[in-house]
Amino acid sequence: MEAPLVEVKNLKKYFPKNKGLFGGKKFFVKAVDDVSFTIKKGETLGLVGESGCGKSTTGRMLMRLLDPTEGQILFEGNEISSLNDNQIRDIRKEFQMVFQDPYASLNPRMKVSDIIAEPLIVHGYPKEKREERVQHLLEVVGLNAYHADRFPHEFSGGQRQRIGIARALAVNPKLIVADEPVSALDVSIQSQILNLLKDLQEEFNLTYLFIAHDLSVVEHISDRVGVMYLGKIVELADKDNLYKEPLHPYTKALLSAVPVPNPRLKRERIILTGDIPSPSNPPSGCTFHTRCPFAMEECKKVVPQLKEISDRHFVSCHLY
Amino acid sequence: MAEKILEIKNLQTHFTSDSGVVKAVDGVTITVNKGETVGVVGESGCGKSVTSLSVMRLLKDTPGKIVGGTIEFEGKNLEAISEKEMRLIRGNEIAMIFQEPMTSLNPVYKIGRQIAEAVQLHLKYDKRQAREHAINMLKLVGIPRAEEIVDEFPYQLSGGMRQRVMIAMAMACKPKLLIADEPTTALDVTIQAQILDLMRKLSKEGDTAIMLITHDLGVVAEMCDRVVVMYAGKVVEEADVFTIFENPKHPYTEGLLYSVPKLGQKVDRLDSIPGNVPTPSNMPEGCKFAPRCPKVMDICRQQDPDLLLIDKEHTCRCWLYQNSEVLEV
Amino acid sequence: MAEMKVGEVIRQPLPQAVNGTKSTPKQEFWRKFKKQKMALAAGFFVVILFILGIIGPFIAPFGAAEFDYDHILEGPSAAHWAGTDAYGRDIFSRILIGTRLSLFVSLLSVFLGSVGGTILGLISGYYGKWIDNLIMRFCDILFAFPGILLAIGIIAILGPGLGNVVIAISIFSVPIFARIVRSSTLQVKATVYVEATRSIGAKPRRIIWKHIFPGTLSSIIVNFTMRLGTAILTAASLSFLGLGAQPPSPEWGAMLSGGRDYLNNAPHVTFFPGLAIFLTVLAFNLFGDGLRDALDPKIKD
Numbered sequence: 001m002e003a004p005l006v007e008v009k010n011l012k013k014y015f016p017k018n019k020g021l022f023g024g025k026k027f028f029v030k031a032v033d034d035v036s037f038t039i040k041k042g043e044t045l046g047l048v049g050e051s052g053c054g055k056s057t058t059g060r061m062l063m064r065l066l067d068p069t070e071g072q073i074l075f076e077g078n079e080i081s082s083l084n085d086n087q088i089r090d091i092r093k094e095f096q097m098v099f100q101d102p103y104a105s106l107n108p109r110m111k112v113s114d115i116i117a118e119p120l121i122v123h124g125y126p127k128e129k130r131e132e133r134v135q136h137l138l139e140v141v142g143l144n145a146y147h148a149d150r151f152p153h154e155f156s157g158g159q160r161q162r163i164g165i166a167r168a169l170a171v172n173p174k175l176i177v178a179d180e181p182v183s184a185l186d187v188s189i190q191s192q193i194l195n196l197l198k199d200l201q202e203e204f205n206l207t208y209l210f211i212a213h214d215l216s217v218v219e220h221i222s223d224r225v226g227v228m229y230l231g232k233i234v235e236l237a238d239k240d241n242l243y244k245e246p247l248h249p250y251t252k253a254l255l256s257a258v259p260v261p262n263p264r265l266k267r268e269r270i271i272l273t274g275d276i277p278s279p280s281n282p283p284s285g286c287t288f289h290t291r292c293p294f295a296m297e298e299c300k301k302v303v304p305q306l307k308e309i310s311d312r313h314f315v316s317c318h319l320y
Numbered sequence: 321m322a323e324k325i326l327e328i329k330n331l332q333t334h335f336t337s338d339s340g341v342v343k344a345v346d347g348v349t350i351t352v353n354k355g356e357t358v359g360v361v362g363e364s365g366c367g368k369s370v371t372s373l374s375v376m377r378l379l380k381d382t383p384g385k386i387v388g389g390t391i392e393f394e395g396k397n398l399e400a401i402s403e404k405e406m407r408l409i410r411g412n413e414i415a416m417i418f419q420e421p422m423t424s425l426n427p428v429y430k431i432g433r434q435i436a437e438a439v440q441l442h443l444k445y446d447k448r449q450a451r452e453h454a455i456n457m458l459k460l461v462g463i464p465r466a467e468e469i470v471d472e473f474p475y476q477l478s479g480g481m482r483q484r485v486m487i488a489m490a491m492a493c494k495p496k497l498l499i500a501d502e503p504t505t506a507l508d509v510t511i512q513a514q515i516l517d518l519m520r521k522l523s524k525e526g527d528t529a530i531m532l533i534t535h536d537l538g539v540v541a542e543m544c545d546r547v548v549v550m551y552a553g554k555v556v557e558e559a560d561v562f563t564i565f566e567n568p569k570h571p572y573t574e575g576l577l578y579s580v581p582k583l584g585q586k587v588d589r590l591d592s593i594p595g596n597v598p599t600p601s602n603m604p605e606g607c608k609f610a611p612r613c614p615k616v617m618d619i620c621r622q623q624d625p626d627l628l629l630i631d632k633e634h635t636c637r638c639w640l641y642q643n644s645e646v647l648e649v
Numbered sequence: 650m651a652e653m654k655v656g657e658v659i660r661q662p663l664p665q666a667v668n669g670t671k672s673t674p675k676q677e678f679w680r681k682f683k684k685q686k687m688a689l690a691a692g693f694f695v696v697i698l699f700i701l702g703i704i705g706p707f708i709a710p711f712g713a714a715e716f717d718y719d720h721i722l723e724g725p726s727a728a729h730w731a732g733t734d735a736y737g738r739d740i741f742s743r744i745l746i747g748t749r750l751s752l753f754v755s756l757l758s759v760f761l762g763s764v765g766g767t768i769l770g771l772i773s774g775y776y777g778k779w780i781d782n783l784i785m786r787f788c789d790i791l792f793a794f795p796g797i798l799l800a801i802g803i804i805a806i807l808g809p810g811l812g813n814v815v816i817a818i819s820i821f822s823v824p825i826f827a828r829i830v831r832s833s834t835l836q837v838k839a840t841v842y843v844e845a846t847r848s849i850g851a852k853p854r855r856i857i858w859k860h861i862f863p864g865t866l867s868s869i870i871v872n873f874t875m876r877l878g879t880a881i882l883t884a885a886s887l888s889f890l891g892l893g894a895q896p897p898s899p900e901w902g903a904m905l906s907g908g909r910d911y912l913n914n915a916p917h918v919t920f921f922p923g924l925a926i927f928l929t930v931l932a933f934n935l936f937g938d939g940l941r942d943a944l945d946p947k948i949k950d
Contacts, residue, residue, distance in 0.1 A: 050508035051479075063848050092850030104841040109863050118859075119849040156596040157364075167849070186363035187535055188612075191579035191592035198589065213508065220581035220590065243584060257513035258583055259538025263561040271517055272510045274464075275478045 003077055004038035005175060005207050006062065011035045011071035013057050017280060029280040031057040033231035034071075036306070039175070044201065044208040046222030046239075048215055048254070050276055054231040055211045059177045062209060063097050064088050075175070093123045096168035100180035102160035106152040112138075112163055113148035119170040137166040140203075142196060158189035165196065169204070177209045182217060194221055215258050219243050224312075227251045230279055230287040233306060237313040247315045249292050286318065294319060322353035325394060325497050325529045326375065326414075332388035333367075333374045342600040344370040344384065346553040349627060349635075350531070352497065357523060357530040359544035359561070361537065361576075363597050367553040368533045372499045375531075376416055377406050393497070412442035415490035417483075419502035425474040425482060431458075432470030435489050442493045457488040461518055480511035487518065494526050501533045516543060537580055541565060546633075549573045552598050552608035555627060559634040569636040572609045607639065615640060681943040688939020694932040702749040711739035713746045713899040722915040731921040735911060736897075740904070740918065744925050747899035751929070754811060754893075754900075755880035758818035763873055765819070766826020771857055771865070773827065774834025785831070788824035796821045796879075797886060804892045811884075811900070814893040818880050829872055830865050837864035867944035871937055878933030885926050901926050 012035075014028040032054040039045045047055040060066045062073060064080065073081040075094065083091075096119070099105035106115055116134045125133065135145045141162040152160055161181060168176055178197065182190040198221065200206060212218050218225055219239060226236040227250065235248040246252045253270040260267070272291045277283055283290045289299040298318050306316040333345040345367040352358045362368045373379050375391055377398065391398045393414065398406065418424040426434060435457055436450035445453060451470065458466035461484040474482055483503065490498055500519065504512040520543065523530050532543055540547055540561070547564040549557040549572065557570040568574045575593040595612040598604060604611050610620040619639050627637045683689060706713075717737035725732045731741035773784040791799065800817035807813040837843060838861060846856050885902030887893035894900030896907055901922045908918030 050510060065844060065848055089850045089852065092848070097845065097848045099841050099845055101841055105845045107842040107846075107860055110859075118846065118851065122849055122851045122855065156599070158596060164845075167845070171849070186597055187537070188363060188576055188579055188593040189596070191581070191590035192594070194581070195589050195592055215509070216581040216583050216585075219583060220585075220587075253510060255583065257509045259512075259516070259536065259542045260583060261537035261541045261565065261577065261580055262582075263541040263544075263565050265541075269513060269517075271513050273514075275480055275511070276508070 005041045005076060006039040006209070007072075007074040007077075008038070008058075008062065009036050009072040009074070011058065011061060011073065012069045013054070013061060013066060014069045027280060030231050030282060031279060032061065032068075033282075035228075035231070035233050036071075037226055037233065037236060039207055039209060041174070041207055042201075042205055043223040044210055044221055046210045046212065046218035046225040047228060048212060048218045048225060049228035050213060050254075052230075052276060052279060053228040054279070055228050056179055058228075059097070059179050059209060059211045063095060063177050064092075065097075093119070093171035094173055095175040095177065096171070096173040098161070098164050098168050098176060098178040098181045101184050102157050102164055103152075103184070105164055106160055108152055110151075111148070112150055112152065112155075115152070115163060116148075116166050116170055119167060123171050125171070133170070137170055140169065140200070141166045142192075156189075157185050158192055161185060161193050162196065165193075165200070169200065172204070173206070175207045175209065177211070179211045180213065181210075183212060183214060190217070197221065215255060227254065230277065230282050232287060232316065233314075234288065234317070235313075235315050236306065237315075241310075241313050247309060247313070247320060248288075248317050249294050249319070250288050253291075253293075286316075322356070324351055324392075325354050326350070326352040326531070327392045328371070328375065328389070329392075330389040331371065331374060331386065331391060333370050333379065333384055333386050335382070335384045337383060343553050343603075344600075345374065347627070348389070348550070348553075348555050350548050350555065350558070352529050352531055354496075355523070355527045355529055356545045357532055357543055359540040359547045360531060360533045360550060361535065361540055361547060362550035363535060365552075365597060365599065366550040368550050369501055371550075372416065372501050372531065372533055375499065376410060376414065377403075408442070411438045411495075412493045413495055414497045414499065415493065415495040417486050417490050417498065417500045417503045419505050424486060427474055430471050430473060431477075431485055435470075435485070435492050438489065439492050453492065454488075457492050458485070460522070461485075461488045461491070462514070463488070480507055480514065483507060483511075483515055484518070487515070487522070491522055491526065491528070495528060497529045497531065498523070499531045499533070502535070503532070504539065505534070505536070512539075519543070537577065549576070552603065554608065554624075554637060555635070556609065556637045557635065559631075563631075563634055569630060569634070569641060570609075570638050571613045571615050571640075575612075575614070607637075678943050682939055685939045685942060687935050688942075691932040691935035691939065694928070695936050698748060698752065698929060698932070701745060702752040705745040705748045709739075709742035709745045711742040713743050714738065714897055715742075722911055722918065724915070724917055732915070732917040734904070734908060734918050735915075740921050743899035743904060744901065744922060747901050747904065747922075748925075750811075750894065750898065750900050751881050751884065751926075754815055754884045755818075755877050758815040758884070759822055759873060759876045759880050761815070761819035762822025762876070763826045763869060766823045766828075767830045767862075767865070767869060769823065769827040770830025771834055771862060774831040775838060775853065775857055775861060781831075784827060788827050791821060791824040794821075797883060800883060800887060801890070801892065804887065809892045809895070811888075811894045811898075814884050814887050817887070818883055822876055822880070825876065826869065826872065829868055833865040833868050834861055837861045840864075871941040871944060874933055874940055875937035878930035878937070881926065881933070882930050 011032055013032040014030055017027055017029055035058055037045065047058065049055045057066065061068045068081050072079060080088065113134050116137055117130050120130050120133060134148060138145055138147055143159065143162055182193050185193060194217065201208060210218060210221055222239050224238050225242045226233045227248065229250050235242065235251045246255055253272045256267060256270045270293065274291050277290060285301045286299040286304050289295040292299065296318060304316045304318050306314045307320065309315050309320050328348055328350045331345055331348040335342040335344050348371050350358065360368045370384065374386055386399060393409065432451055432454045435454035439445050439450045439453050454470055455466045458469055463469050463481060463484055477485065504515050507515060516539065519530065522528065534540060544561050546560050548555055549570065551572050557573045564573060565577065568577060578591040579593055581590055593612050598608060606622045607620040607624055610616050613620065617639055625637050625639045625642060627635050628641055630636050630641045715738060719737065720733050721735055721737045723729060723733045729739050729741065731744065734740055769784050773781045799821045803817040803820060804813050807816060843856060843860050846860055884893055885905065888900045888902030889906040891906065894903045896903055904922040905919050911918050
């Protein structure tokens with residue numbers, strides 16, 4: 001079997017928080033708590049979950065924008081989680097990021113051409129070829145060469161996201177971490193960007209880590225999907241398996257909660273009670289037991305482990 | 321025929337700024353019947369929120385002004401009545417829920433006081449009764465520990481809880497019409513499911529009509545009886561929910577439906593509407609959808625079509641159906 | 650069903666419709682600025698001041714040290730618009746000629762102060778941790794002295810003279826700029842586009858100069874303008890106290906000081922230099938206020 005492009009082992013991120021006015025007792029927000037997964041070359045791994053589940057933090061650690069508290073990140077077999085800032089800078093061209101908010105992720109004071117050229121400058125792309133490359137990238141993402149001289153505010157959200165994608169593609173990365181790339185866009189624009197991402201993946205043999213809260217979007221774009229809840233992956237499987245036969249009660253509830261644009265379809269819905277607990281004080285045992293309709297005595301005490309139940313279908317639940 | 325609660329006819333709300341007039345709402349006709357849920361669907365800038373603000377007469381602090389059309393609530397012209405009369409309707413007979421619950425709750429007042437305020441004003445309850453009523457409302461919207469929560473401040477609650485409080489506030493005076501502007505957009509799916517469930521229950525019990533403004537077609541399919549589709553400040557299609565989803569007529573409605581990824585749908589590529597949502601500074605001539613429309617004809621680029629009644633209770637603003645009977649406006 | 654039919658038509662190449670041309674940042678700034686009539690007038694005054702600073706000595710009807718003992722302490726007249734001082738020198742001419750001095754002293758001192766403060770603020774805000782603490786505590790110490798007292802202290806060490814006034818004013822301008830720049834650095838540093846730049850592998854120096862510094866520039870400009878007024882005032886005060894420009898220099902503060910003995914019978918000797926200082930400081934402050942309102946992206950119309 002081919003070695004995976006990315007391998008994440010027992011990744012943790014604890015944010016220290018001080019309680020009280022004068023420091024006092026220190027406690028930790030467990031944003032990501034023991035997450036492991038692999039991404040093969042050319043595939044798309046989707047990470048879904050609700051706000052605060054740690055999916056964005058995971059993506060940012062993979063990008064090394066945040067330092068992991070514990071755990072390893074291997075990129076093409078090389079450990080990158082322990083590299084220092086200078087070492088990481090050189091290999092950054094291998095992995096790039098597309099951000100959620102196309103309005104905030106582009107510097108409003110820079111022209112589009114300068115924004116897209118920045119990674120080229122940073123990674124020492126020859127000066128005389130830069131302009132040509134920028135023009136090419138604009139065409140690749142479906143914009144026109146004459147857009148290069150404009151400022152970001154002259155573009156709509158969808159067009160800005162295209163600029164952001166062009167910037168990410170500039171240095172021919174192998175991996176793109178896309179953090180909610182369509183959630184800030186209008187419905188009719190979302191599909192344009194999703195199609196673009198798929199086309200680019202085919203054309204440049206890209207690998208994606210696709211982070212989103214929208215289950216239908218993730219189903220559309222991913223090959224495999226990981227479901228996160230309170231800093232942990234609770235289920236990880238091939239897309240078809242996960243959506244057809246979800247095993248974890250949380251995945252089931254999540255899927256049944258998605259409103260389906262079909263008025264004739266009346267489904268039996270699992271409505272979860274209560275709110276997502278705070279990650280600074282997660283429940284004991286299985287973190288989902290407070291909302292789980294199938295919670296048993298064991299769930300309150302023992303933390304379940306991610307186990308392979310059937311072929312490449314991993315679940316972390318005491319029911320299995 | 322069902323009793324009409326709200327009737328918006330050919331509403332036009334324009335905003336004046338340095339750079340000219342922005343026609344945020346330019347020809348919106350919506351009727352809401354008693355006890356029914358009407359969905360208003362559209363993308364950013366289509367004027368759906370401005371429509372609701374116009375109904376509530378909340379445009380005062382903005383450069384916006386209603387320049388045409390009428391808004392009738394139970395036969396009363398809301399444009400003609402005084403501000404004092406309007407205050408008696410607002411929050412009492414018509415209530416509103418906003419997208420961002422945190423910014424619409426006053427951070428310095430306790431939850432109970434914010435609910436009780438409207439109740440004291442409109443239902444003439446005294447302080448003790450109002451507080452009791454507030455607690456009952458909180459229980460009704462499924463907030464645990466309601467007796468404690470009344471004395472807490474908005475920041476102490478989670479997003480879903482705050483939205484429940486907003487709903488409790490809105491429903492406290494048993495309004496006849498609830499305007500919900502993207503009530504679940506800021507919430508997670510599992511919380512959204514709870515809130516939608518709650519709204520459905522409350523509207524059934526209290527016989528409250530709901531005008532649900534949203535961009536999420538899934539929410540529309542689950543909640544609404546009738547759907548109004550808006551594009552660039554105009555209503556482009558209106559029909560019952562089944563017709564909209566199964567037999568849409570306007571190319572924009574069609575495009576919108578097919579461009580949304582659906583659970584369990586196995587397609588490699590999504591059908592997408594090309595181009596961008598028009599901005600006020602870039603409003604096309606003729607039909608506003610013409611530059612993005614796959615079925616565009618010459619006339620579309622020259623003249624804006626009228627909203628036509630093309631079938632029983634099915635209206636559409638498109639040149640493809642221009643031979644049908646004209647909707648009396 | 651209809652899906653195929655529609656799908657085929659809709660799959661077209663993307664049309665390249667760009668939004669209508671919106672105003673550039675410069676146009677946007679001008680649009681907002683010109684709405685503020687007071688600031689516009691103040692800006693106009695400042696421009697005239699700078700022109701006078703350049704051409705003042707050439708258009709002045711009399712020299713700065715042109716004594717005329719036949720006309721001492723004379724009130725305003727057709728020949729001497731602002732009257733004459735104790736040595737018969739034309740006050741109006743001296744004010745004109747002194748404009749260059751006052752503007753030069755304040756520009757130079759605020760410029761030096763802002764450069765120092767900006768660098769410290771950027772470093773402090775971007776790197777944080779101990780270096781931030783060090784710089785900010787240094788600023789706190791400087792802040793503990795009232796500005797003029799600090800300047801007097803510095804001059805007491807360095808000795809009187811206009812050059813030392815420049816040094817003194819720039820030193821006490823440093824912490825003001827450092828604080829302002831630090832706070833906008835923190836703001837810009839938290840934006841997604843800075844994170845995006847970090848993610849492409851840019852070095853801190855590039856991030857600071859290409860992304861953060863331009864983001865703090867507007868607040869620097871605004872404060873620069875406001876500080877100019879204060880600097881003119883401080884320089885004049887120091888000269889008034891005899892710590893800055895020395896007579897017979899036509900520095901406004903020094904002129905004020907020179908007229909102090911004749912306040913009763915010839916108030917115009919102090920009035921006109923005082924008026925010049927007052928109008929100049931007011932103009933810079935109003936202009937700065939206007940700039941702030943026009944440059945602040947949070948203030949929309």
